[in-house]
């Protein structure tokens with residue numbers, strides 16, 4: 001029928017626009033390397049901020065002693081303690097405690113927020129290893145992961161640039177974050193020093209490097225996305241003369257803001273961007289991160305539904321922004337005796353990964369979560385295809401981003417951005433990229449498409465030397481490790 005043909009036309013056009021042949025991906029790789037270069041050349045020289053972290057040493061495995069970490073990044077904060085024995089241990093067993101920040105505190109004053117955190121820290125420290133009260137005499141050292149935009153002044157200090165993600169405390173903007181915490185700790189009579197102030201990707205790189213010294217970069221694929229990597233000091237042109245360190249430094253790329261004219265962008269992406277809370281910003285993030293994947297799918301489905309009668313009248317829930325980024329219930333109530341009612345995964349992957357021939361899970365999500373009953377099988381198949389197009393594009397662009405970093409540091413087998421050398425005279429070194437985030441760890445299709453594209457771009461001679469390693473709890477444990485690296489004792 002004509003209307004069905006129109007729906008197929010919408011899908012075909014989308015597939016064509018979202019195509020990411022390896023030639024296009026290589027253009028994105030080059031663009032990433034070029035933008036990185038520009039962002040390092042001058043402040044504001046690129047959409048990539050390429051922020052200095054002042055982390056010029058990474059954990060080596062020889063760290064010793066007890067260290068703490070505090071991870072603040074949203075509506076929860078976490079406190080950890082790790083004990084390091086001086087010999088790299090493959091399993092670090094931290095003591096962890098998590099607490100929610102009540103909504104009214106997230107919007108009150110910095111004193112209220114940090115008093116709450118410092119009290120919890122004090123209790124945690126006082127309780128000691130075995131839960132009994134201990135007398136702590138030595139000054140504790142803390143790695144502080146604060147995942148909001150911070151302009152770093154030194155490895156342990158920086159000012160908050162702006163409030164994001166539910167944090168609305170006006171008196172904190174442009175304040176020294178570490179100072180706020182240290183003042184609260186002294187109000188609570190907690191003898192603790194902030195040894196490092198980092199963002200979450202840097203923690204992941206630190207933990208990755210602790211386990212494996214060939215780790216050169218860390219990438220997070222979750223609700224949002226970001227990356228950091230180890231850069232040689234002489235390549236950080238914008239700070240020549242200011243940096244006293246030899247060797248290198250970790251650069252926080254803020255890569256979510258990357259944009260290239262080579263992106264396979266569609267009208268749906270343009271609309272998504274203009275209706276978002278940050279138009280013209282975070283372009284790469286809007287193409288690849290967990291928060292936006294489902295939203296692109298929703299926009300296409302809404303258009304299909306308006307142009308045809310695949311769902312009868314246009315279902316009202318399809319008009320709810322970000323409904324696909326919320327979660328759908330898994331098609332099981334029990335797994336090895338564990339009730340799964342409350343296990344929620346986002347609709348896009350639940351539908352995409354429905355491997356039942358009749359697409360039962362897709363039908364169930366449409367009916368229960370989107371309130372669209374009795375959708376015929378051929379439409380359900382179309383929806384799965386749609387999820388596939390969007391996720392495949394995201395994963396392949398993500399792979400190109402990773403290779404862009406490798407290219408910038410000369411680990412893509414091509415001899416680096418300045419070139420000069422040919423493939424054959426470069427001996428490719430083993431290169432590890434630490435990865436964190438459940439978009440990568442939980443969404444199998446995303447992960448597989450990413451790996452596939454990585455191989456296509458790098459080729460089979462180089463690809464085996466590049467290892468993506470999942471790192472868990474980098475923002476916590478990694479920060480404690482950095483506290484050890486930057487300890488007064490070391």
Ligand code: ADP
Nearest residue numbers: 222223224290291345346349437438439442443
């Ligand atoms: P964070 O919110 O700190 O990034 P995570 O790394 O756990 O935390 O990422 C959570 C996000 O990852 C979710 O918001 C969702 O977008 C995405 N995500 C998690 N699990 C899945 C999944 N199975 N399929 C698709 N996306 C997922």
